[in-house]
Amino acid sequence: MRSPSRNACLLSGLWIGAFFFFTIILPITAQATDHSKMINCDIHHGTCTQKLQGTDIILDISPKPVKAMTDLKFTITLTGKQGVSEPFIDLGMPGMKMGPNRVLLKSNGKGVYSGTGTIVRCPSGKRIWKAMVTVPDKGSVEFIFDVIY
Amino acid sequence: MSSIETLYLTFLTTGFIVGFGHCIGMCGPIVVSFSLNLKTKGVMAPNLLYHVGRISTYAVLGGIMGATGSFTRITTGIGDLQKGAMIFAGLIIIVMGLGMSGWIPLGRIFGDYCRPEGIIARSFRKLSGIQSTAAFLPLGLVLGLLPCGPVYTALIAAAGLGMETQNTFNAVLAGMGLMAVFGIGTVPALLMVARLSGMGWLKSRDIIYKVSSILMIGVGIYFLIKGLRY
Numbered sequence: 001m002r003s004p005s006r007n008a009c010l011l012s013g014l015w016i017g018a019f020f021f022f023t024i025i026l027p028i029t030a031q032a033t034d035h036s037k038m039i040n041c042d043i044h045h046g047t048c049t050q051k052l053q054g055t056d057i058i059l060d061i062s063p064k065p066v067k068a069m070t071d072l073k074f075t076i077t078l079t080g081k082q083g084v085s086e087p088f089i090d091l092g093m094p095g096m097k098m099g100p101n102r103v104l105l106k107s108n109g110k111g112v113y114s115g116t117g118t119i120v121r122c123p124s125g126k127r128i129w130k131a132m133v134t135v136p137d138k139g140s141v142e143f144i145f146d147v148i149y
Numbered sequence: 150m151s152s153i154e155t156l157y158l159t160f161l162t163t164g165f166i167v168g169f170g171h172c173i174g175m176c177g178p179i180v181v182s183f184s185l186n187l188k189t190k191g192v193m194a195p196n197l198l199y200h201v202g203r204i205s206t207y208a209v210l211g212g213i214m215g216a217t218g219s220f221t222r223i224t225t226g227i228g229d230l231q232k233g234a235m236i237f238a239g240l241i242i243i244v245m246g247l248g249m250s251g252w253i254p255l256g257r258i259f260g261d262y263c264r265p266e267g268i269i270a271r272s273f274r275k276l277s278g279i280q281s282t283a284a285f286l287p288l289g290l291v292l293g294l295l296p297c298g299p300v301y302t303a304l305i306a307a308a309g310l311g312m313e314t315q316n317t318f319n320a321v322l323a324g325m326g327l328m329a330v331f332g333i334g335t336v337p338a339l340l341m342v343a344r345l346s347g348m349g350w351l352k353s354r355d356i357i358y359k360v361s362s363i364l365m366i367g368v369g370i371y372f373l374i375k376g377l378r379y
Contacts, residue, residue: 069301071221097170099163099302099331118220120301123175123235123375 035094035128043145050141055080067148068121078111085136157330164334167299178368184347186245192347195285202289204332208325215311215324232379234294239373246365303331
């Protein structure tokens, strides 16, 4: 059976380790995790396109360059056969829970949908964001891009 | 269930989930520093008051977002305040860490050698000696302004809710309610961190105090740099 002082030493060590992990390691590694390899969209210089069940989904965000903490216009263009429901966009960061930030889109006709939204600034300094475009009855695609803070 | 109630439930859940991930990483160091600085006192009452202050600030911001229906206009307006809150958080953690370490006789330096009634001496004494339970309410009110991604996301929803509401009074209430439930959702995780760091056996261990004070100073510098660069 372990002596009380040995238990206290063990607990002290565990506590210091946990403190070190949560206050130093976790914030630094969260910041250092490289999500830049996931980028699949150069939104600052034009539109981005992905395919979903034979439909081209074209994302555009304006004004450019795309900056956080400003009002942004999101435009989705769908080619091919149109569904009944309007698509929508969920904004978030890869690997970080930020809460629901949904951009609702309205039809402008001919497969073009637009709406306004905001990409927020993360104090960690991470600048990689994702826009998950959901087309009801078809599914979702992710556009991953960097934003300017 | 109405759409407002659904949104409240969504953000209560969001607060709870981000509390155990994002908040522990970002705001955990502040809570740990406060709890360690309390030394022999209980941690629950001061921490609860801190959260009441923090949630009150969230609610006020939510009310303003609801009334104006504009997230970007308000956040642009309070940008400098948020930067100031981050720098303040860094400073307060550094001073608490220095005060706790005991290696640098700051108390004596500021108490005896400098003018005791000077602003630096008074500020140092106040910041390093925050142990009065009531002091945690204003601390929470100020640090509720800390910039944070999930808080921003909830504020966007509060602004959106305001735009959907018929009159300004209801918009203010809806925005305040949403931010309040979001803040309440984040409390369990941070209280758990405070409880763990404020355990009695822990506070009686001198070595933990010494190591923690160094870590606190490091965390404070991290916050300070982040604040200056924000």
